[in-house]
Amino acid sequence: MPSRNISKSVVKRLPIYLRILDQLIRRGVEMISSKELSNESGFTAEQIRKDLAYFGAFGTRGAGYNTVFLREKLLKIIGLDSITDTIVIGSGNLGTALTRYNLTKNPYVNVVAVFDENPELIGKKIDSLEVMPIEKAPGIIKKYDIKVCLITVPANAAQVVADLVVKHGVKAILNFAPAKLSVPEGVHVHNADLTIELQSLIYYSSAEEERLERLDKEAKDNKSRSSKSFSYD
């Protein structure tokens, strides 16, 4: 089979479709059209149909998609049809929050171990897990065949940690450190950057129209100034 070259943005939308399907199924909805999926998700119906068509023909013209069937297909496509074991490296506030969150809230992911290099944090209990020294990470990665790792260490330690886990077989890193990681081909890094979310929210926090009008006015003023200088110079 030729490589499909499915883009990152398609892959990022799949879990969003999955979440919507979960909600629809809980509400007892059996069939859904791409138009309705569009209303729920904010993506266009065309985009949704195109995204899903990469993976197969899951809908019926006129009737739409069967929610339970499409959900099951999506679980298989994403790789969530079995639980994914993962490790967290960095047991500070964020690492602790993520470990707790995953242990209790996420049915698809299981945090099997948390590591730190700070002797004061080693041995600390996070729910049922005890923070382990980073030196034990290679053994745990091997034992549980870990492919996914969450990194929540400070920026200056992130690359060393990434190198270590990749060396021992990790293929996917969710990086919370504000550092750009370089990894070999075939390894994927997602940077969970809360700054981006926060900044796009700030866009909406003050009067959007007012701000954009001011910008328009500035542009016009500059234009008239520069056309003046053109005609006089």
Add this chain to the structure above:
Amino acid sequence: MPSRNISKSVVKRLPIYLRILDQLIRRGVEMISSKELSNESGFTAEQIRKDLAYFGAFGTRGAGYNTVFLREKLLKIIGLDSITDTIVIGSGNLGTALTRYNLTKNPYVNVVAVFDENPELIGKKIDSLEVMPIEKAPGIIKKYDIKVCLITVPANAAQVVADLVVKHGVKAILNFAPAKLSVPEGVHVHNADLTIELQSLIYYSSAEEERLERLDKEAKDNKSRSSKSFSYD
């Protein structure tokens, strides 16, 4: 001026462009084409030109964009040309991590107060801030004219907290609670859902091609079974 109807997805890309420009400027790059911005961001050059054109004509045909000029425009467009004061509600591990992160790492956002309703957490120090009782939130929102709020409380408390802050003037919420918030028109909620990031990463953690091939095979098997039943029934 007519409303521009700028979509959420455009707004979410703006901070990404901003971050790339920050990096380019640090590297001493003065001009950048939309093609190069495409390489850096992963969005198509066409998409980038279209996004920026909503807000004005910032580039020069052939030469591209001046990095410093475009960065300044983007700061104004997003509303980051002055520091945004914000509050964090929920002082658990995630709230603490976000407060620390924002206090130290984010030049555009300033956490002015952290609130909790748990008496055991009230008074706890997070760097220079002391966790305050939730009852004090309305006063602080008024005093600092807070428009942006981060919610990191448990799911069952999130709606009550949202109602409270919106009632007192908050216009934008970054919600970390795994709960869907309902807010009046004109108030924006972004759900910072780490599950989505993690799930799309899991897609890459196991052999993508192998999994998709298996799915293709299943589909073919189903098809041949159903065409058989069609011809016999």
